[in-house]
Amino acid sequence: EVQLVESGGGLVQPGGSLRLSCAASGFTFDDYAIHWVRQVPGRGLEWVSGISWNGRSAHFQASVQGRFSISRDNGKNSLYLQMHGLRPEDTALYYCVKDTRSTVTIRNGFDMWGQGTMVTVSS
Amino acid sequence: SYDLTQAPSVSVSPGQTATITCSGNKLGDKYASWYQQQSGQSPVLVIYEDNKRPSGIPERFSGSNSGNTATLTISGTQAMDEADYYCQAWDGDTAFFGGGTKLTVL
Numbered sequence: 001e002v003q004l005v006e007s008g009g010g011l012v013q014p015g016g017s018l019r020l021s022c023a024a025s026g027f028t029f030d031d032y033a034i035h036w037v038r039q040v041p042g043r044g045l046e047w048v049s050g051i052s053w054n055g056r057s058a059h060f061q062a063s064v065q066g067r068f069s070i071s072r073d074n075g076k077n078s079l080y081l082q083m084h085g086l087r088p089e090d091t092a093l094y095y096c097v098k099d100t101r102s103t104v105t106i107r108n109g110f111d112m113w114g115q116g117t118m119v120t121v122s123s
Numbered sequence: 124s125y126d127l128t129q130a131p132s133v134s135v136s137p138g139q140t141a142t143i144t145c146s147g148n149k150l151g152d153k154y155a156s157w158y159q160q161q162s163g164q165s166p167v168l169v170i171y172e173d174n175k176r177p178s179g180i181p182e183r184f185s186g187s188n189s190g191n192t193a194t195l196t197i198s199g200t201q202a203m204d205e206a207d208y209y210c211q212a213w214d215g216d217t218a219f220f221g222g223g224t225k226l227t228v229l
Contacts, residue, residue: 035218044209044220044221044222044223045158045160045166045209045211045220045223046220047211047217047218047219047220050218059216059217061217062124062217095165095166100168100171104213104216105213106153106154106212106213107154107171107172108154108156108171108213108218109156109168109171109172109211110156110158110166110168110211111168111171111177112168113165113166113167114165115165116165
């Protein structure tokens with residue numbers, strides 16, 4: 001069974017840092033790009049960041065560029081999102097999402113989603 | 124930034140055809156994907172690369188994309204299809220989602 005399990009969410013003060021993790025199983029992890037997508041409860045989806053199969057290519061949404069970094073450890077089948085300078089508008093449920101392809105192209109879709117980990121930025 | 128526009132809500136009677144649209148500048152030159160999100164659940168990919176169905180997705184789900192509009196069509200809509208539907212496309216190396224359409228099966 002394909003599974004993506006996120007962890008690391010929690011309550012953090014504005015300006016603080018947090019590291020999210022995603023443990024993958026049930027598929028060949030290093031064959032696929034992986035992404036983070038977030039959703040404010042009751043609102044729409046917002047892509048945050050994605051990383052290619054080998055970790056050499058990373059992409060970010062403009063609002064998190066320079067504050068967030070993404071990495072992966074293919075030996076551990078794990079994905080990470082390091083978040084710095086957190087803002088209240090970063091408050092959301094963060095999903096770990098598997099890509100249909102190994103690198104980011106205009107064809108890509110997101111074919112497996114975890115259950116998400118909640119990040120709350122508040123004083 | 125790349126804007127994808129969806130109607131907030133669509134209603135359909137059981138057994139009828141539901142049509143959900145997504146508009147974006149020259150969207151037909153890109154590829155559209157569609158996601159179904161049922162209440163309290165994580166999204167599920169139902170269409171990718173405009174018109175491809177992942178394994179396990181019923182044949183009643185189909186997609187098209189031309190000009191400025193991508194369309195998700197659900198034929199013979201069932202009560203279980205009631206959900207939020209999001210379109211998604213890439214602009215360069217950034218992914219964008221539409222605001223979502225709530226499909227109500229009356």
